[in-house]
Amino acid sequence: MGSWRKYxxxxxxAKAAEDGKPSMGPAYRSVxxxxxxxxxxxxxxxxWDIFRMxxxxxxxxxxxxxxxxxxxxxxKYVWTTYKQVYDIVIKVGNAIRSCGVQxxxxxxxxxxxxxxxxxxxxxxxxxxLYCVPLYDTLGANAVEFVMCHAEVIIVFVEEKKIPEVFKxxxxxxxxxxxxxxxxxxxxxxxxxxxxxxxxIYSWDEFVSLGENKNxxxxxxxxxxxCTIMYTSGTTGEPKGVMISNxxxxxxxxxxxxxxxxxxxxxxxxxxxxxxxxxxHIFDRAIEECMIMHGASIGFWRGDVKLLLEDxxxxxxxxxxxxxxxxxxxxxxxxxxxxxxxxxxxxxFKVAYSYKLRGMNGGNKHDEAAPLCDKVxxxxxxxxxxxxxRLILSGAAPLATHVEAYLRVVACCxxxxxxxxxxxxxxxxxxxxxxxxMVGTVGPPLPNVDARLESVPEMGYDALSSTPRGEICVxxxxxxxxxxxxxxxxxxxLVDEWFHTGDxxxxxxxxxxxxxxxxxxxxxxxxxxxxxxxxxxxxxxxVTEIESIWIxxxxxxxxxxxxxxPKTQAIERWAKDTGLSGDINSLCENPKVKDYILExxxxxxxxxxxxxxxxxxxIHLDPVPFDINRDLITPTYKKKRPQMLKYxxxxxxxMYKK
Numbered sequence: 001m002g003s004w005r006k007y008x009x010x011x012x013x014a015k016a017a018e019d020g021k022p023s024m025g026p027a028y029r030s031v032x033x034x035x036x037x038x039x040x041x042x043x044x045x046x047x048w049d050i051f052r053m054x055x056x057x058x059x060x061x062x063x064x065x066x067x068x069x070x071x072x073x074x075x076k077y078v079w080t081t082y083k084q085v086y087d088i089v090i091k092v093g094n095a096i097r098s099c100g101v102q103x104x105x106x107x108x109x110x111x112x113x114x115x116x117x118x119x120x121x122x123x124x125x126x127x128x129l130y131c132v133p134l135y136d137t138l139g140a141n142a143v144e145f146v147m148c149h150a151e152v153i154i155v156f157v158e159e160k161k162i163p164e165v166f167k168x169x170x171x172x173x174x175x176x177x178x179x180x181x182x183x184x185x186x187x188x189x190x191x192x193x194x195x196x197x198x199x200i201y202s203w204d205e206f207v208s209l210g211e212n213k214n215x216x217x218x219x220x221x222x223x224x225x226c227t228i229m230y231t232s233g234t235t236g237e238p239k240g241v242m243i244s245n246x247x248x249x250x251x252x253x254x255x256x257x258x259x260x261x262x263x264x265x266x267x268x269x270x271x272x273x274x275x276x277x278x279x280h281i282f283d284r285a286i287e288e289c290m291i292m293h294g295a296s297i298g299f300w301r302g303d304v305k306l307l308l309e310d311x312x313x314x315x316x317x318x319x320x321x322x323x324x325x326x327x328x329x330x331x332x333x334x335x336x337x338x339x340x341x342x343x344x345x346x347x348f349k350v351a352y353s354y355k356l357r358g359m360n361g362g363n364k365h366d367e368a369a370p371l372c373d374k375v376x377x378x379x380x381x382x383x384x385x386x387x388x389r390l391i392l393s394g395a396a397p398l399a400t401h402v403e404a405y406l407r408v409v410a411c412c413x414x415x416x417x418x419x420x421x422x423x424x425x426x427x428x429x430x431x432x433x434x435x436x437m438v439g440t441v442g443p444p445l446p447n448v449d450a451r452l453e454s455v456p457e458m459g460y461d462a463l464s465s466t467p468r469g470e471i472c473v474x475x476x477x478x479x480x481x482x483x484x485x486x487x488x489x490x491x492x493l494v495d496e497w498f499h500t501g502d503x504x505x506x507x508x509x510x511x512x513x514x515x516x517x518x519x520x521x522x523x524x525x526x527x528x529x530x531x532x533x534x535x536x537x538x539x540x541x542v543t544e545i546e547s548i549w550i551x552x553x554x555x556x557x558x559x560x561x562x563x564x565p566k567t568q569a570i571e572r573w574a575k576d577t578g579l580s581g582d583i584n585s586l587c588e589n590p591k592v593k594d595y596i597l598e599x600x601x602x603x604x605x606x607x608x609x610x611x612x613x614x615x616x617x618i619h620l621d622p623v624p625f626d627i628n629r630d631l632i633t634p635t636y637k638k639k640r641p642q643m644l645k646y647x648x649x650x651x652x653x654m655y656k657k
Contacts, residue, residue, distance in 0.1 A: 111158025
C-alpha cells in the first residue's frame with residue numbers, strides 16, 4: 001500500500017481486527033485534497049444560498065426550460081430566467097407559509113421532473129422546510145407510507161398524480177392539510193378534498209395566493225436538514241435519509257475541485273438535460289451544481305422513447321445517465337454498425353482501433369484521432385445534440401465494454417461515478433484521461449475519506465496485497481441519519497464511517513472497483529458461497545442478453561437464472577437459423593433457450609468460473625425487468641425478494657428439470 005497509488009494519499013493507518021470487530025484498511029483521500037478538503041464558497045451556507053447567490057450573479061441567464069407545444073406538436077425550448085424563477089419561488093414560499101406551514105415543516109413533492117418541481121424545492125429551501133421528494137414511479141402504498149412517516153403537511157403534485165394522492169387520504173389526512181397541483185384542478189377534485197377538510201389549489205391559484213404577502217426568510221444553517229430523501233430500497237420499507245445543507249454545499253466544492261484536476265469547470269453556458277428522477281440524489285445533486293454555476297436546465301417530455309429527440313433539440317453540454325440508458329445507446333450504435341454494410345463496418349472498426357490505441361498511449365480523447373472523430377465518430381456526437389462534453393454514469397454499475405466503447409466513440413469525457421443517497425451521491429468518480437480506470441469508479445472525490453473493512457465470511461481481506469472489503473466513507477457529505485430510525489442509523493454509521501454494504505477492491509492507481517454487494521451472497525447446498533452480483537456482471541457480457549437475474553439457495557446445488565434476451569439479436573439469430581416467430585414465441589422455443597444457455601456456459605468457462613458458478617438452467621422472459629411489476633427500483637437495481645416472489649413458479653420448474 002505504497003506511494004504507487006498515485007491518485008490517493010493515506011490519512012489514517014490500518015486497524016487490525018480486535019474485540020470481534022473486523023480489520024480495516026488504511027483511510028485514503030484524493031490526491032487533489034492532499035492539503036485539505038476544498039472550502040465552500042464564502043457566504044454559501046445552505047441550498048437556499050446556492051440559488052440566491054446564482055440569481056444575484058446571473059439574473060438574466062436561462063434557468064429552466066421546457067418544449068413548447070404548437071398545434072399539438074413539440075417545438076423549441078422556451079425558458080424562464082433565474083430572476084423570473086426567483087420571483088415565482090418567493091410567491092410560492094409565501095403561499096406555503098400562509099397555509100400555516102412553519103419552519104421545518106414537511107413538504108412533499110410528487111411527480112416527474114418539471115419547472116414546478118424545482119420551484120417547489122427552492123421555496124422549501126427559502127423557508128427552512130424539509131423537502132420530501134417522492135419517486136413518480138412509486139405506487140400508492142409507498143407514497144402513503146412516506147407521507148405518513150415524514151408527516152407531510154403540504155404536497156405538490158403532478159396533475160396526473162393527484163388521484164394517487166387521493167388514494168392515501170384516509171391515512172395521510174392526519175397530517176396533510178394542503179394539496180397543490182403542478183397544473184390544473186377539477187371541480188370534482190375540489191369537492192372531494194373539501195369534504196375531508198383539506199385545501200387544494202391549481203398552480204396558478206397557489207402562486208396568486210402568495211402575491212402581496214411577505215414572510216420573513218429564516219437564517220438557514222449548514223447543519224440544518226434540507227431534505228428527507230426516501231430510498232426506494234431493494235428490501236423492506238423505504239428509509240428516510242436526512243441530508244443537510246452542509247452535505248450539498250460540501251459536494252459542490254468537491255465537484256469543483258475534481259473538475260479543476262483535468263482543467264474543466266461548469267459555467268453559465270452549460271446546458272443540462274433533466275430526465276433522471278429529481279427525487280433521486282444523483283439528479284438532485286447534479287442540478288444543484290448546475291444552479292450554483294448559473295447553467296440552464298431543460299426538462300424532457302417524460303417519454304424515454306423521445307429522450308434522444310429532446311436531446312437533439314436542447315443540445316446539452318452535460319449528460320448524466322444510468323447504465324440502462326447508456327446500454328440502449330450502445331446497443332443502438334452497435335446494431336447500426338453491424339447492419340450498415342461491410343464498408344461502413346470496416347471503416348468504423350479501423351477508426352475505433354486507431355483511436356483506442358491513441359488513447360491507451362496517453363492521448364486525450366480529442367487528441368487521439370481528430371480525423372477519425374471528424375469523419376467517423378461525429379455522427380455519434382451529433383446524436384447527443386453535438387455539444388456534450390461530459391457524460392457521467394451513476395446509480396448502478398456500468399458494463400466495462402459499454403464504458404470503453406463510449407469513451408472512444410462519444411467524442412467527450414465519459415466518466416463513471418459511485419455514491420449513495422446516504423453519501424449525497426458523489427463519492428468516487430473515474431478520471432477521464434486514465435484508460436486503466438475503465439471498469440472502476442475512480443478515486444474518492446476530494447471531499448471524502450474512504451477505506452475498506454474486511455468481510456471474513458465472504459473471504460474479503462482489507463489488509464491483503466489486493467485489498468478487498470466493504471466500502472466505508474467519512475466526510476461532511478455523509479447523511480445526518482435515517483429519519484425516526486436511530487436503530488438503523490447506528491447499524492451503518494460507526495465512528496463517523498458510513499458502511500455502504502458494497503464490496504470494493506482498491507486498484508494499483510488508487511481507483512476503486514465495486515465487485516460485490518455484502519448482502520447479495522448465498523450458500524449452495526454443497527456449502528459453496530456465491531457472490532451473485534459479480535456473476536451477473538460477468539454473464540451480462542453475453543451479447544444476446546439484455547439483463548440477467550441469477551438465483552440459488554442452500555437447498556439446491558446449482559444456479560438458475562431468468563434472462564431478458566435482446567430482441568434484435570435473437571430475432572436475427574433465429575432468422576439465420578431458420579426459426580420463425582416474434583420475440584414472445586421465440587422465448588418459448590427450446591432451441592432458443594438452449595442457444596442462450598450455451599452462450600452463458602461458454603462465457604463462464606472463458607472467464608474461468610468455478611463449476612458451481614456455471615448456470616445450469618434458464619427461463620427467458622421477453623419483457624424486461626421493470627418497475628411496473630416491482631422487479632427493479634427507479635434506478636434499475638434488482639429487487640431480489642420481489643423477483644423471487646414473481647418468478648417462483650419458474651424457479652421451481654427449472655429446479656425440477
